[in-house]
Amino acid sequence: MNKFQKKLRLFEQQNRLRCLSQPSGIDFTSNDYLGMREHPKLRHAALEALHSGMPVGAGGSRLLHGNCEQHIQLEEYAALYFGSEKALYFATGYQANTAIFQALPTRHDVIIYDSLIHASSRDGIQNSNAKSIKIAHNDLNACENALKRICNSAETIWIAIESVYSMDGDLAPLEDLQKLAINYNAILIIDEAHGTGIFGETGKGLSEDLSYENIITLHTCGKALGVAGGIVCGSTEIIDLLINTARPFIYSTAPPPMQAYLTKIALEIIRDEPERRKKLFQIIELCKTLLPVSEINSQIVPIILKDDRIALNIAEILQNAGYDIHAIRPPSVPEGSARLRISLNINLTEEILRNFSICLSEQLKKEAL
Numbered sequence: 001m002n003k004f005q006k007k008l009r010l011f012e013q014q015n016r017l018r019c020l021s022q023p024s025g026i027d028f029t030s031n032d033y034l035g036m037r038e039h040p041k042l043r044h045a046a047l048e049a050l051h052s053g054m055p056v057g058a059g060g061s062r063l064l065h066g067n068c069e070q071h072i073q074l075e076e077y078a079a080l081y082f083g084s085e086k087a088l089y090f091a092t093g094y095q096a097n098t099a100i101f102q103a104l105p106t107r108h109d110v111i112i113y114d115s116l117i118h119a120s121s122r123d124g125i126q127n128s129n130a131k132s133i134k135i136a137h138n139d140l141n142a143c144e145n146a147l148k149r150i151c152n153s154a155e156t157i158w159i160a161i162e163s164v165y166s167m168d169g170d171l172a173p174l175e176d177l178q179k180l181a182i183n184y185n186a187i188l189i190i191d192e193a194h195g196t197g198i199f200g201e202t203g204k205g206l207s208e209d210l211s212y213e214n215i216i217t218l219h220t221c222g223k224a225l226g227v228a229g230g231i232v233c234g235s236t237e238i239i240d241l242l243i244n245t246a247r248p249f250i251y252s253t254a255p256p257p258m259q260a261y262l263t264k265i266a267l268e269i270i271r272d273e274p275e276r277r278k279k280l281f282q283i284i285e286l287c288k289t290l291l292p293v294s295e296i297n298s299q300i301v302p303i304i305l306k307d308d309r310i311a312l313n314i315a316e317i318l319q320n321a322g323y324d325i326h327a328i329r330p331p332s333v334p335e336g337s338a339r340l341r342i343s344l345n346i347n348l349t350e351e352i353l354r355n356f357s358i359c360l361s362e363q364l365k366k367e368a369l
């Protein structure tokens with residue numbers, strides 16, 4: 001057995017082997033919370049754009065030939081829409097997060113980050129020259145203590161959080177965190193991956209009512225918006241600094257113009273069709289009475305099972321019963337917190353939810369959970 005096979009065998013023995021499979025069954029997994037991927041306006045716009053001659057690829061990086069009118073129009077629209085001075089579009093949210101942390105904090109800076117932030121932010125932090133401090137999840141005291149400790153030595157302090165946590169579905173105390181950031185002259189980086197399109201009066205995210213004072217927001221476009229990409233919103237100098245120093249931006253082919261074009265249309269749909277958001281919140285409310293969990297804060301509902309094997313077993317039984325749901329295991333979540341991640345979307349009917357809940361409850365009972 002060679003070393004690659006040994007590594008794979010080890011994953012298998014630990015119940016950590018991951019395999020690709022095509023989705024099948026009723027969707028309890030995707031991040032297409034608002035059913036946007038199949039929106040007729042988006043399909044129609046894509047066909048029309050191709051017919052009218054929109055190039056398929058950008059042909060180069062944004063700084064060299066790849067800067068298309070669709071990128072510029074999206075960024076201008078996004079800055080207006082989200083209320084920031086400027087915006088910058090990346091091919092994926094992952095790329096945007098790695099860019100933010102690699103490019104902005106310098107070696108005299110400190111990044112304070114929530115223990116549950118996404119792998120893309122962590123990878124960016126690892127690539128950064130700044131020191132970093134991990135704090136307990138959603139713990140304002142821990143955040144303030146860290147700020148107190150470093151406020152005299154750090155040149156700039158960055159605080160990295162998510163608005164809606166991707167694997168736990170709970171919400172960050174954004175207003176309090178922004179107050180702390182302002183008091184300590186820190187910059188709050190808010191990853192709105194699971195907030196954009198869903199939260200806020202008009203779907204701009206959980207940060208919708210915050211002023212752009214001391215904050216940078218990241219709005220991913222492949223989840224509730226149903227397309228792909230990541231839009232970073234911030235001050236003019238922050239965005240210009242990213243254009244000048246963010247390696248994932250500089251050294252990569254620009255996203256296809258079609259992707260930018262459709263993302264702009266998706267933002268317009270979010271603005272024009274609040275009924276999608278309302279429907280999702282009705283489903284969330286219904287699930288509070290149906291699902292066997294004590295707390296539901298958003299469209300993401302974790303069923304923490306701790307043990308990888310149990311999570312895999314229950315996921316498999318639910319899959320066989322016709323539901324597309326998966327076990328999430330470490331390292332995607334902390335050790336000992338394997339879970340099912342239920343992801344709600346507007347295509348789920350009351351009947352589907354009731355049947356799913358019965359099936360899930362039976363399995364949890366069998367495992368004496």
Ligand SMILES: Cc1ncc(COP(=O)(O)O)c(C=O)c1O
Pocket residue numbers: 092093094095097118120162166191193194220221222228229230
């Ligand atoms: C919180 C969070 N940030 C960033 C990303 C990366 O976004 P993308 O899928 O657009 O690369 C994800 C994706 O799962 C996420 O959950």
